[in-house]
Amino acid sequence: AQSVAQPEDQVNVAEGNPLTVKCTYSVSGNPYLFWYVQYPNRGLQFLLKYITGDNLVKGSYGFEAEFNKSQTSFHLKKPSALVSDSALYFCAVRAHNAGNNRKLIWGLGTSLAVNP
């Protein structure tokens, strides 16, 4: 069965410091991996995705994520956090060869608070 874990309900970081939001996954075979962000009273917005190739993926708003196959992780990172990065972050996964099970599987979300 496919699954995603976001082990931290909340992450707090000071503005200007680096941030990491963690995601681990479980799929059979190679994964498609996604990060989305939800700002208050808004829909989810796509940040970045990993399909294949380079393990370091760069996305919107200065975010990046590193695919680590051996650790089955896809942690989201940003070198210098902004107060405006405060939002809810979701990780999602689907196996490349999902057969009839083609839907995205989502994590519970991690609330990021960046303090001025």
Next chain:
Amino acid sequence: EAGVTQFPSHSVIEKGQTVTLRCDPISGHDNLYWYRRVMGKEIKFLLHFVKESKQDESGMPNNRFLAERTGGTYSTLKVQPAELEDSGVYFCASSPGPVPYEQYFGPGTRLTVT
């Protein structure tokens, strides 16, 4: 380019009543998804349309939920009769293709069943 829109933004209904949620995808996006998030839980897939056809409806909770996408444009999700456990935020998303295309989400409809 207009984004995905959903109507209503909020709905409060009593148990046993009927509610219909509407989603207008981005023009030209053949793929349309419905999701639900109950407070504090993960986003759960409900179903996936490709044009007017249901590609995958494995996430629909039960036969009280009916989704349609007549003409392959907007979609509706009807809950009849509503139960307390149906409360949550219902998101619609569209994309030009299936996964791994990224999905574009609407702002959601917050449904409260009392």
